[in-house]
Amino acid sequence: MNLTTCLKKMELVGVLAFATVDHNGAPQIRNISAIHYEPDALYFFTARGKNFCRELEEDGRVQILCYTKYKEMIRLSGRARAVEASRQIYWRDKIFEEQPYLANVYPGDTRDIGIVFCIDQGDVEYFNLGVNPIFREIYPLGNATIQEKGYVITDRCIGCGTCQAKCPQRCITAGAPYQIQQEHCLHCGSCLENCPANAIERRG
Amino acid sequence: MNLTTCLKKMELVGVLAFATVDHNGAPQIRNISAIHYEPDALYFFTARGKNFCRELEEDGRVQILCYTKYKEMIRLSGRARAVEASRQIYWRDKIFEEQPYLANVYPGDTRDIGIVFCIDQGDVEYFNLGVNPIFREIYPLGNATIQEKGYVITDRCIGCGTCQAKCPQRCITAGAPYQIQQEHCLHCGSCLENCPANAIERRG
Known part of the structure; x- marks a missing residue:
């Protein structure tokens, strides 16, 4: 899996969930399909009001979530910025051309109430719960740095094997220290809760 | 449309998007299908880590978003609370029984890392962009009070009809003052931007 394929899958799914935070610090989510895809950026349309x-x-x-028909989850995290004024109409009309239903929602000149945002920095996570063990990976978008999440086993590991036995995905390899196969980890926290040596740390 | 039908549609869709806010105040979103539905509450499973x-x-x-095969959007907003300790296993095992795939993700006793949350207060919004004019409604869940959103035309209306002409959905009725048909409103803000009398107010 890679960034390009993830973006292509998002485009094929079409209707995605966009999460933001409102002025009360509360989560807000809605479906958006008025999106144009470039190889390394998304442009999307909404109304100024x-x-x-x-x-x-x-x-x-913003976080954008996509669930494919193959039961994959793809999540893009980034920061949206309004496209510069001189390019608003170009991107807006491109989106309307690709998504003809938009002309039913905003007929004629009423599309003038629209605004186009761009996301070209962030990361894209791929998560597949339908394989065994589960599979996840994360790819940078633009120049963004990836924040690693989940758990790591430190040198305090005493090699008892408890974490391995308690791992739902059996994704911990014996060694000194034991090691979590990050690409198969659920991030469930069972290893940390059960480690008798307090050797496991949470990231992020 | 009504609350019961919306919850049934959410159950039929199965895999929903759950949005929360993290300790940095950033939006976080993921798919959840480990959900049990009661007539007036949702119970869902995740892992403590x-x-x-x-x-x-x-x-x-939390906000929960559902997109149906009929192109309807259903959004539940509420506050989740962990189910009391004495009922955790009851609800967890009910969810695992209804969703057999969970036993592949958390086999045997590894489901012990789970925790069940409940949402029984909030509101549910129904939004259908596939009809003309578009249609929206909102229903309370539990004893929650609904926060009205969108726009209203106040008594400052001078009856010029500009808002009506600029409305993408033609959902403004002439009168003194003119009136927005709230169930058909996009919340796009075109009426407010174009009103020469500053007679339109934003809610929420």
């Missing part, structure tokens, strides 16, 4: 637009302008942080 | 669990315990606010 929607709370979604306000949240993008005031905070900008 | 996941960031999702931490966000539910530290903040609790």
Whole structure:
């Protein structure tokens, strides 16, 4: 799996869930399909009067979730910025051309209430719960740095093997220290809770 | 449309997007299908070591999004709370019984790392962009009070009809003042931007 394939899968799914945070710090989520895909960026359309637009302008942080027909989850995390004024119409009309239903929602000139945002920095996570063991990977988008998550086993490991036995995905390899196969980890925390030596640390 | 039908549609879709806010105030979103539905509540399973669990315990606010095959969007907003300790196993095992795939992800006793949360207060929004004009409604869940959103036309309306002409959904009725048909409103803000009398107010 890789970034390009993930973006292509998102494009094929079409209708994605976009999460933002409102001015009360509360989570907000909605479906968006007015999206144009470039190899390394997403452009999407909304209306200036929607709370979604306000949240993008005031905070900008967004997560986008895609669930494919193959039961894969793809999640893009990034920061959205309004496209520069001189390029708004170009991207807006491209999105309307690719998504003809938009002309039913915003007929004629009423599309003028729209605004186009771009995300070109962030990361994309791939997560497949339908294989055994489960599989996950994360790819940078643009120049963003990836924040590693989940758990690591430190040198305090005493080699007792408890974590391995308690791991739902059996994704811990014996060694000194024992090692979590990060690409197969659920991030469930069972290893940390059960380690008698307090040798496991949480990241992120 | 009504609350019961919306919850049934969510159950039929099965895999939903859950949005929360993390300790940095950033939006977080993931797919969840380990859900049991009661007529007036949702019970869902996650693992204690996941960031999702931490966000539910530290903040609790969650929005759940469902996109049906009929192109309807259903969004539940509420506050999740961990089920009381004495009922954890009851609800957990009910969820595992209804969703057999969970036993592949958490085989045998490894399901002990799980925790069940409940949402029984909040609201459910129904939004259908596939009809003309678009249709939306909102229903309370439990004893929660609904926060109205969108726009209203106040008594400052001078009856010029500009808002009506600029409305993408043509959902504004002439009168003194003119009136927005809330169930058909996109919340796009075109009426407010174009009103020459500054007669339109935003709610929420």
